Amino acid sequence: MLRRGVYASAGACLPLTEAVAHGGVLGCVSAARHLGLWVLDDSADVHVWMHRNGRRHHPRLPSPCGCTEHWDDGPPVDSFGTPSVPRVLRQILSCRGVEEFFVALESALRQRLLTAEGHQWLHTHTNEAARAAMRLARSDADSGLESLVRWRLRGHGLRVCTQAEVFGVGRVDLLVGDRLIIEVDGRDNHDDTSHRHKDLVRDAHAAAWGYRTLRFDYAMVVHDWDLVEAAILGALWADGAGVASRTE
Numbered sequence: 001m002l003r004r005g006v007y008a009s010a011g012a013c014l015p016l017t018e019a020v021a022h023g024g025v026l027g028c029v030s031a032a033r034h035l036g037l038w039v040l041d042d043s044a045d046v047h048v049w050m051h052r053n054g055r056r057h058h059p060r061l062p063s064p065c066g067c068t069e070h071w072d073d074g075p076p077v078d079s080f081g082t083p084s085v086p087r088v089l090r091q092i093l094s095c096r097g098v099e100e101f102f103v104a105l106e107s108a109l110r111q112r113l114l115t116a117e118g119h120q121w122l123h124t125h126t127n128e129a130a131r132a133a134m135r136l137a138r139s140d141a142d143s144g145l146e147s148l149v150r151w152r153l154r155g156h157g158l159r160v161c162t163q164a165e166v167f168g169v170g171r172v173d174l175l176v177g178d179r180l181i182i183e184v185d186g187r188d189n190h191d192d193t194s195h196r197h198k199d200l201v202r203d204a205h206a207a208a209w210g211y212r213t214l215r216f217d218y219a220m221v222v223h224d225w226d227l228v229e230a231a232i233l234g235a236l237w238a239d240g241a242g243v244a245s246r247t248e
């Protein structure tokens with residue numbers, strides 16, 4: 001028994017159990033992860049939606065449990081015990097900032113988890129920064145890393161296409177300007193030899209057609225963005241494509 005009258009089913013995942021034990025339900029990035037949305041945060045901390053009148057069950061002292069509480073008021077939870085997708089997105093916005101909001105939003109759009117009503121609700125219940133992110137958001141990002149790269153490049157005025165079809169190569173993660181291909185590999189990486197061979201063949205085909213390919217992994221995009229950005233801008237500049245690649 002988690003707390004009086006609340007029982008964990010055999011299959012309940014750990015964060016879910018933790019949130020209920022804490023006195024609320026999953027919220028914010030924890031709920032997003034539970035819903036299958038892409039979240040940047042890889043820490044194990046549980047974010048708990050306490051509603052407005054929640055009561056904390058975990059003792060604060062002597063050993064704080066590490067849960068992050070959210071106290072926003074809202075309608076009843078859905079059948080999974082999690083807040084709705086728009087609410088989760090708004091919690092991420094206030095807790096983690098607009099960048100993570102954008103990434104989760106594109107993930108929700110991609111999976112068709114955000115209804116037109118939900119979109120409208122977000123529009124009226126967030127701020128201008130979030131509305132700017134919503135204008136930039138698309139539904140075809142294949143991974144959170146793609147979303148993140150597009151978001152972080154937005155200030156440079158570059159033309160960035162996701163999931164672009166490149167003649168002689170096939171579908172690429174991102175095409176910047178006319179000639180620069182960016183491939184981002186998720187956490188299930190391309191370490192094994194056959195994958196590496198495929199990537200090399202693909203890059204050679206791209207080069208034969210006049211494209212340059214840059215590859216980045218999760219750690220680089222998330223933790224070493226300065227280097228990734230410098231590589232992208234440097235490649236554009238070296239190709240003399242910097243000017244031609246701009247949107248205007």
Ligand SMILES: [Zn+2]
Pocket residue numbers: 018021022058065066067
């Ligand atoms: Zn707790």
Ligand SMILES: [Zn+2]
Pocket residue numbers: 027028029047068070091092095096
């Ligand atoms: Zn949070």
